[in-house]
Every structure is written in structure tokens, then in C-alpha cells.
Amino acid sequence: MKKIVTLCFLTVLSLSAFAQSGYVLTGLNLMPNTVTTRCDTAINLGFYAQSAPNNAQSSYTLPWIMTGNNFTASQFQFIVNWGDGASNTFNGGVSNTGVVIPVQPTPQHTYPGPGNYTVTVNIMNFNNQTWVSDSVVLTLGSCQLPIYSLVQVDCNNDGTVDSSLNNVPVPLVISGSGQTYTGIMVNNFYQFTGIEPGLYTLGIDPAWLAANNYVIDNIQGPPALTAGGGAQTVVITLNCGNGGGNLSPMCLNGQIFCDQNNDGQFNGNDTPISNAPVVINYGSGSMIAYTNLQGNYSATYNAVQNALTTVSLNGNWLSQHGFPANLMMDTVMNMPCNAGAVPPNVSFPLNCGANNGNPNCYSGYLFCDANNNGVMDAGELALSNAPVTLTATPPNNINSIVVFTDSTGYFTYCGPLANANFVLATVNQNYLSYLGYTANFGVVTIPANQTGNLPINCGGGAGNGCADLWTTVTPWIGYYQNTTASIKLNWGNYGPSSSGTYTLTFTFPAGVTVNTASINTPGYTLAGNTITWNLPNAWSGYNTTDIITFNIPGGLLNGANHYFTSTITPTGNVQDCNPQNNNGALLQVLGNAYDPNDKNVLKPAFYHNNNLFATDEIESGVQDVLTYTIRFQNTGNAPAQNVVVVDTLDADLDWTSLNVIYSSHDMQVVNMGNGILHFEFNGIWLPDSTTNEPESHGEFMYRIQENSNNDNAEITNTAHIFFDWNPAIVTNTTYNVNIATEGVDELSQGIKVYPNPASNLLNVDAKEAFEYEILDLNGRSIQKGTDGSTGQISLENISAGTYVLRLNVGGTSYMSKLIKR
Structure with missing residues (x-):
């Protein structure tokens, strides 16, 4: 026993002494942010010494980085246990860091099927016998299948579409690969997740079809949908299931009242509620009926006999009045108005409590x-996003709110x-x-x-006056190389008149490719990187969204600015009464990290040497209009009943010029005074991201003008997002700065900055000592220092792009745009 111990001790000493020379391995880790959930079941491995290039993940499923001391050219042995009972040994060597190690044979593996597999890697350096190990759990065969579907009804199968089922939850069913999956499509979109790879056929839940008296006529689109193959677009046409029966007038009525004794019946002690909005969703469309002074309402709508109709109280109205928005809903079977029977009655008794149990509410249309x-009256146009001032009666008329x-x-x-x-x-x-x-x-x-x-x-x-066409472009999740990015194009008409014919254009950056199959709005033309629609419209108020996908190639410069822009213009005889909102723009920074709760300001842009640059600089002496977008996502584990965004406006903005231009959900905006705004989404019931990721997002946009006399003013803005009663999520802070655009190189008499654009050196001729600071587009300080009366600022450690140069000369501050080439 003693002899054995001695031998082991000598062996350890020998290895220890041998390990002091050459490249000593000390660690093994996957490249940060490596994706470990994949649709396919085939993987490959890449190995690097000390570091790996940013695009390593585009070439290898699992890019591993070895770290150690005293790097020298070395030979390695790689032992991989794939986690399914198979293992392989590979050999390879490298003489440089940061490059992939050539390995023989190629380290790749195909798994027998979907599942979770633990991949373990052991690497040994032959030169000194040091070794490292690491493992990771891979989820394979977990695919996504996003489906955009327009569901339309041709009730009597005459080839003419009677209606479209917009905003109607439709249960989709996909079958294939020995599996069946279901999901509820909302707003014409559903994304299946966690499904096995393969081909699937699409249908609609037969129980839902039967309950709503529909049958599938045809499905236009790919005959088979590929899981993991990107978004699929289909058009489903339904016929009415009663042998092609026509739509006919249906009737229902009801009453909304405060049920003081909670008996569910209206009696002498109860209080009727007037002007309560009752939402009636009848499959082929929807309408809103309002209660009269007695709390009664009645509705007539065209639908299919014996199909189901959902009746509810407007969730926004309920929450604003302190009622639970999820309880006021009922379902009835359609009954013809001429059936000779009492129409269905859908009444909602509300527990208003003493004195209605709520603070005073002041409401209107x-x-x-x-x-x-x-x-x-029916058909009259509601005016959205309009500011209304509520003022307390004298002598307290200074107490008001907007x-x-x-x-x-x-x-x-x-x-x-x-x-x-x-x-x-x-x-x-x-x-x-x-x-x-x-x-x-x-x-x-x-x-x-x-x-x-x-x-x-x-x-x-309608038919007279002007129309108010508008358009915006908003982002969807992240924007990375070698991915498919989704961009939301939004447009509509606020009225009061129909716009008639109009032209809509959507321009995307050079170098990216549009997936034309993802374009849901027909009748477009594609020329270069611009999509154009010439569209008719007879409505006085509408809004439309089209989510279009683009292929972002690899090999591009991370941090590059990609602009997506839209324009909308009436082409008939109708005048646009508010051309200020006829242009939309979105800046996507390539490779930008994704924060689902953020705030962005649309940055001015300019061209230099055929490259488009974004800048936080706005023109001094001009009252610029800034466009802000605030996005939020429910990343919790339950629906969010209410979302409130508190936004404090910068003092250099004209608070009276606020103009809300877009919101993804019904929204109330309350100006609390002192530049504090509440954007309230009451009764939104925003799904959580684990249950319904596409519908867990919300967003809104507004424009606001800056004040006059704004030379060198810096405008910052931060929002606080509240989901129900949880602590606030604080967004990033946006940044703009006012800089004179004339005489950029000569900031003042005797102060010159040149050359601009600059490469590695920037000359500053100030005639006296100065301090300088260089800021990035988010207002962060990148570099600062002091220099003599005639000096040079080194830009060698600054990446190419657009910056703000701030100079302090003799106690006076100057700012200039700075471009680093």
C-alpha cells in the first residue's frame, strides 16, 4: 500500500511539472447567448482558443471557447458524449487564437428524434496534458410555426366574400408527423411553438365550426406547412353550414343596471346605467350598442340563424368604472327578428356598491x-386621440385635467x-x-x-370635408444578422371623411430581402426596395396592420443603421387635413439587444458618402417635432388586467402640442399636469408571453413639438411601465440635443473644428485652452479630456459612426455633429 501511494504522488508531481509549459487549459465555455433550443435534430460543434468571432453561432450549433494561459501552437483531443448513447473522439490543432480549430473528423451528429440531450465535451492539450470539460442540455425538435391567416365567409358559396372574421378567436388545428396541435388565432395570427419538425396540414377545430354553423370551403396557401420554415400565410374561406343559407337580421336586447340587492333582477331600488357600451360579436362581424336612459339596449345585426354570438361590456369602460372587466360576458344563439318569439335577453346586473362604490367618474363621447x-347615431364617426379638458365648476375652476x-x-x-x-x-x-x-x-x-x-x-x-390618413412603422422583437425580422406596417384614416383612393409605400433597407409571401395586403407592386399599394377605401375611419418579414443576411456590420419608412397619400379629390402624420419611419440597429419594454425617439437621419447615419442632433432655432414609441410586453406568468405607462415630459417640450398617433390597444390618456402623462390600458387583459407570445406585446406612439429658444438644449425622456400592481419597469432614456447646422466646422468666430468627417485625428483651433467631451447617440460619454489652444483629439479608440462633440471654451459651451469614418 505504501508503494502504491508513493507512485501516485510521483505521477502527480510529474504531471504538475509538465503542465507549467505551453498552453495551459483552464476553462471551457459556450459562446455567450448560444441558443440551446433547436427545431432540427442535427448539430455541429466548433472549437476556438481564447476567443471566437461574433459570427461563430451562424456557423456552428455549439461554439465552444477554450481559455488558458501562455498560448502556443498546440494539438488537442476532443471527446464528445452526445447524450443519446453515442460518443466520438476527434483530433485537431491550431496555432492562432480566435479562429476555428480544424478537427478531424468533422464534429457533427444527428439525433434519432426530438428530445432533451446532454452534450458533454472533454478537451485535452497533448503538449502538457491539461484538460477542461463542459456540458450543455440541448432541446431538439422544438419548432415554431407562425401562421398569418385571413378567415373570410362566403355564406352562400356564390364566390362573393360576405365578411371577414377579424378580431374573432378562431381555433386552428395542424396535423402531421404523427402529432396534432391546436391554438387560438387572434387578430389573424397564431404561432405554434414546441412542435416537432415536419410537414403539417392546416384546419379549423370541427367543434368550433359546428358551433358557429360553418364549413370550410377552401384553404389558399401552401398544401403543407413546414415547421421551422418561417411564417406561413393562408386564406381560409368558410361557407355557412346550413346548406348555403343567407345572412338574415337577428335581434337581441338587454339592460345594464346597478343591482342594489344582488338578486340579478331589475327592480325599484336599482339604478339603470345609460350610455354603457355593449359589444356584440356575431362571428361575421361586430357592433356596439349603447344603453338609453333606462339602461336598455337593443341590437339588430346580420348573421346566421342558430350560430353563437358573444355579448360583453366594453372592458375599458368597465375598468374605468371600477368593475372587473373579465366577468361581463355571455353567449347566446342567434334568433331571427321575424321568428315570432321573444328575442334573447342579455342583461348585466352590476354590483355598484354604496354611492356606486367608486370615485366620481366623468365620461363622454x-x-x-x-x-x-x-x-x-349609427354610422357617425368617433374622433379618437382628441384632447378634452375637464374643469371643476366655479369657484374651483383652476382644478382641471386633460x-x-x-x-x-x-x-x-x-x-x-x-x-x-x-x-x-x-x-x-x-x-x-x-x-x-x-x-x-x-x-x-x-x-x-x-x-x-x-x-x-x-x-x-362622410363624403365631405377632409380625411386624415396616417401611417407608422413599428418593430417586432429583435433585429439580428442571419435571421428573419418582422416589421409592422400600420396605416389608417381618422376621418372625418372617406379618403377615397390612396397610395401607400413601404421602403426597406438595401441588402435585406422581403418575403413576399408574408405580405397580407394584396395588390402591391415591388420595385427595388419599395413596396407600393394603390388602394380604394370608402370608410371614414379604419386602421390596418400588416406584419411583413425580411431576411437579414450575414456578413453585415454590427451596429449598422437600417431604416424602414412608409408614406400614405390620397390620390383622389379628398384633401388630407393632417399631412403631419403621413410618414412613418423605424430605425433598426443591426445586432441590437432586445428589451421588450423600451422607449424610442425617431432620430433624424442624413446621408454621407452614400451611407445613412442616425443622429440625436436636432436643429437649433427650429421647433422640431419628435416622435416617441413606447413598447411593453407582459413577461410574467399570468394575464395583465391593466397596464399604465407614466411618462414625464422634458421641460424643453411644448406639453400642449401632444398628438397621439397610434396605439395597439384601446388607451385612455390623462394629462396629470406638470408634464406628467398617464397612458392607461384598463381592462387590456394582456396575455403573458409564455401563453401567447405574439399577443403579449403592446405599443403606442405620440408626437410632440419642442419649445422655441432651444439652442444647445438637451431633451431626455424616460417612461415607467406598471403591470397591474407590480413595481414599475423603467425604460431606457432617450436623448436629443439641439445643435446649429450652419457652419459646423466654424462653431464661433475663432473656433474651428476640422476635418469633419474625421478619421483618426480631429483638429480643434480654439485660440485658448478648452475641454471636450464626445457623446454617443444615447447621450453616453465616450471620451473626454483637455487640450491647449491649438490641439488634436485622437479618435483611434472610437468606432465609426455619428457622435456629438461638446466643447467648453472660456466657460462657453459649443456643440457640433461629429462623424468618425
Whole structure:
């Protein structure tokens, strides 16, 4: 026994002494952010010494990096246990760091099927017998299949589409590879996740078809859908299942009231609720009915007999009045108006509590009153995103608040307002004048917990006056090389008149490729990197979104600025009354990290040597208009009932010029004063990302003008996002700076900066000592220092791009745009 111990000790000493020479291995790790969930079941490995290039993950499933001391050319042995019972030994050597090690044979493996596999790698340096080990769990055969589907109804199978099932949850079914998966499509989109690779056929849940009296006529699109092959677009046409029966008028009615004794019945002690919005979703469409002074409503709609219709109270209205938005919903079977029977009754008794159990609420509807009767009638246009001022009655009239209407023209504010029992409502005169509208009232008095009407003369209603076409471009998740990126193109018409024919263009960056199969809006032409539609429209108010995918190739410069832009222009005889919102733009920074809760400001752009650069610089002496986008995502594990974004505006912005231009969901905006805005998504019930990733996102955009006299002003902005009662998520801070654009090289008499653009040296001729600071596009300090009266600033450690140069000469600050080549 003693002899054995001695031998072991001598062996360890020998190895220890031998390990001191050459490249001593000390660690083995996967490249950061390596994806360990894959659709296919074949993988390959790459090995590097000390470091790996940024594009290593585009070449190898698992890029491993060895680390150690005293790097020298070395030979290695690689032993890989694949985790499915198989293992291999490989050999290879390298004389340089940061390059892939040639290995024989090629380290690749195909697994027998989907599953979780633990891959273990052991590497030994032959020169000194040092070794390292690492392992990772791979999830293979877990694929995604995004489906964009337009579901349309040709009820009597005559070849004419009667309606489209927009915003109707449709249960999709895919079958193939011995598996069947289901998912509820919302807003014409659903993404299957965690499915096995292979080909699938698409259908609709037969139980849903039967319950809604539909049969599938045809499905236009690929005959088989490939899991992991990118987004698929299909058009599903349904026929009515009653032998091609026609749509016919259906009727229902009900009552909304405060149920004081909780007996579910309306009686003498109960209080009717007027102007409550009742949403009726009848499969082939939807409508909103409003209760009268007795709390009663009635609705007539064209639908299929015996199909199911869902009736609910508007979730935004419910939450604003303190009621749970998820409980007020019922389903009834359609009954023809001429059936000779009592129509279905859907009533909602509400538990209002003592004194309604809520703080005072002041609500109303803003609309184009085409027939000048002071009441919002069917077909009259709701005015969205309009500022309404609510003022407490004298002598407390200094206590006021500004709210903005949602997509239905509805506004509301619940809370103390000088303890008033009624308020005075007015519409911002600048808003009316800009659109050429006049109010049919001076001031409207709204009692607490009642709903008022604010009728507007919009120029005669549909067919007269002007249209307000708008467009925006918004991002979708990240933007990386060797990936498929999704970009949302949004457009519509705020009214008051139909736009008639219009042209919509969408321009994407050179070097990326559009997937034309992802374009859902037909009738387009593609010329170079511009997509153009010439579209007709007879509606006075609408909004549309098309999610278009693009292939982003590899080999591009990380950090490159890619711009996506859109324009919309009426081509008929109708004038656009607000051309300010006819252009949309999105800057995507290649390789940018993805934060689902962020705030962005649309940055001005300029060309230099045929390259497009973004800058935070805005022109001094000009009141620029800044466009902000705030995105949020529910990354929790349960739906978010309410989302509130608190945004504090910079003091250098004109707070009265706020213009909301887009929102993904119904939104109430409350101006709390002192530049504090509340963007409230009450009753949004935003799904969590683990349950429904595509629908877990929300976003909105607004424009606002800066103040005058803004030389050298720096504008920053940060938002706080609240999901229900959880702590705030604080977004990044946006940054803009005002700089004079004339005489960039000569900042002042006797102060010169040259050359600009510069390579490695920037000359500053200031005639006296100066301090300098170089800022990046987010306002972060990159480099700063001091120099003599005539000096040079080294730019060798700064990457190519656009920056802001700040000089302090004799106590005076100067700013200039700086381009590093």
C-alpha cells in the first residue's frame, strides 16, 4: 500500500511539472447567448482558443471557447458524449487564437428524434496534458410555426366574400408527423411553438365550426406547412353550414343596471346605467350598442340563424368604472327578428356598491355629428386621440385635467376633481382649428357618473370635408444578422371623411430581402426596395396592420443603421387635413439587444458618402417635432388586467402640442399636469408571453413639438411601465440635443473644428485652452479630456459612426455633429 501511494504522488508531481509549459487549459465555455433550443435534430460543434468571432453561432450549433494561459501552437483531443448513447473522439490543432480549430473528423451528429440531450465535451492539450470539460442540455425538435391567416365567409358559396372574421378567436388545428396541435388565432395570427419538425396540414377545430354553423370551403396557401420554415400565410374561406343559407337580421336586447340587492333582477331600488357600451360579436362581424336612459339596449345585426354570438361590456369602460372587466360576458344563439318569439335577453346586473362604490367618474363621447342632432347615431364617426379638458365648476375652476379619447371616441376620468359633482367639458381649440372642425357647443356640463355627448361639426360627415390618413412603422422583437425580422406596417384614416383612393409605400433597407409571401395586403407592386399599394377605401375611419418579414443576411456590420419608412397619400379629390402624420419611419440597429419594454425617439437621419447615419442632433432655432414609441410586453406568468405607462415630459417640450398617433390597444390618456402623462390600458387583459407570445406585446406612439429658444438644449425622456400592481419597469432614456447646422466646422468666430468627417485625428483651433467631451447617440460619454489652444483629439479608440462633440471654451459651451469614418 505504501508503494502504491508513493507512485501516485510521483505521477502527480510529474504531471504538475509538465503542465507549467505551453498552453495551459483552464476553462471551457459556450459562446455567450448560444441558443440551446433547436427545431432540427442535427448539430455541429466548433472549437476556438481564447476567443471566437461574433459570427461563430451562424456557423456552428455549439461554439465552444477554450481559455488558458501562455498560448502556443498546440494539438488537442476532443471527446464528445452526445447524450443519446453515442460518443466520438476527434483530433485537431491550431496555432492562432480566435479562429476555428480544424478537427478531424468533422464534429457533427444527428439525433434519432426530438428530445432533451446532454452534450458533454472533454478537451485535452497533448503538449502538457491539461484538460477542461463542459456540458450543455440541448432541446431538439422544438419548432415554431407562425401562421398569418385571413378567415373570410362566403355564406352562400356564390364566390362573393360576405365578411371577414377579424378580431374573432378562431381555433386552428395542424396535423402531421404523427402529432396534432391546436391554438387560438387572434387578430389573424397564431404561432405554434414546441412542435416537432415536419410537414403539417392546416384546419379549423370541427367543434368550433359546428358551433358557429360553418364549413370550410377552401384553404389558399401552401398544401403543407413546414415547421421551422418561417411564417406561413393562408386564406381560409368558410361557407355557412346550413346548406348555403343567407345572412338574415337577428335581434337581441338587454339592460345594464346597478343591482342594489344582488338578486340579478331589475327592480325599484336599482339604478339603470345609460350610455354603457355593449359589444356584440356575431362571428361575421361586430357592433356596439349603447344603453338609453333606462339602461336598455337593443341590437339588430346580420348573421346566421342558430350560430353563437358573444355579448360583453366594453372592458375599458368597465375598468374605468371600477368593475372587473373579465366577468361581463355571455353567449347566446342567434334568433331571427321575424321568428315570432321573444328575442334573447342579455342583461348585466352590476354590483355598484354604496354611492356606486367608486370615485366620481366623468365620461363622454366625442364624434362627428353629421345630422346635427347632438346624439351619436349609427354610422357617425368617433374622433379618437382628441384632447378634452375637464374643469371643476366655479369657484374651483383652476382644478382641471386633460384626457384623450380612445378609438371609440370615448373618454373618462375617475377621481376627485375639486370634490365636484359635475364638470365642464371643452375640446382643445388648437385641435379643432388644425383639422378645420368646429364644436356644436361651447361648454358641455357632465354630471358625475354619467356620460355626456360632445358633438363636432366635421364638415358635413362622410363624403365631405377632409380625411386624415396616417401611417407608422413599428418593430417586432429583435433585429439580428442571419435571421428573419418582422416589421409592422400600420396605416389608417381618422376621418372625418372617406379618403377615397390612396397610395401607400413601404421602403426597406438595401441588402435585406422581403418575403413576399408574408405580405397580407394584396395588390402591391415591388420595385427595388419599395413596396407600393394603390388602394380604394370608402370608410371614414379604419386602421390596418400588416406584419411583413425580411431576411437579414450575414456578413453585415454590427451596429449598422437600417431604416424602414412608409408614406400614405390620397390620390383622389379628398384633401388630407393632417399631412403631419403621413410618414412613418423605424430605425433598426443591426445586432441590437432586445428589451421588450423600451422607449424610442425617431432620430433624424442624413446621408454621407452614400451611407445613412442616425443622429440625436436636432436643429437649433427650429421647433422640431419628435416622435416617441413606447413598447411593453407582459413577461410574467399570468394575464395583465391593466397596464399604465407614466411618462414625464422634458421641460424643453411644448406639453400642449401632444398628438397621439397610434396605439395597439384601446388607451385612455390623462394629462396629470406638470408634464406628467398617464397612458392607461384598463381592462387590456394582456396575455403573458409564455401563453401567447405574439399577443403579449403592446405599443403606442405620440408626437410632440419642442419649445422655441432651444439652442444647445438637451431633451431626455424616460417612461415607467406598471403591470397591474407590480413595481414599475423603467425604460431606457432617450436623448436629443439641439445643435446649429450652419457652419459646423466654424462653431464661433475663432473656433474651428476640422476635418469633419474625421478619421483618426480631429483638429480643434480654439485660440485658448478648452475641454471636450464626445457623446454617443444615447447621450453616453465616450471620451473626454483637455487640450491647449491649438490641439488634436485622437479618435483611434472610437468606432465609426455619428457622435456629438461638446466643447467648453472660456466657460462657453459649443456643440457640433461629429462623424468618425
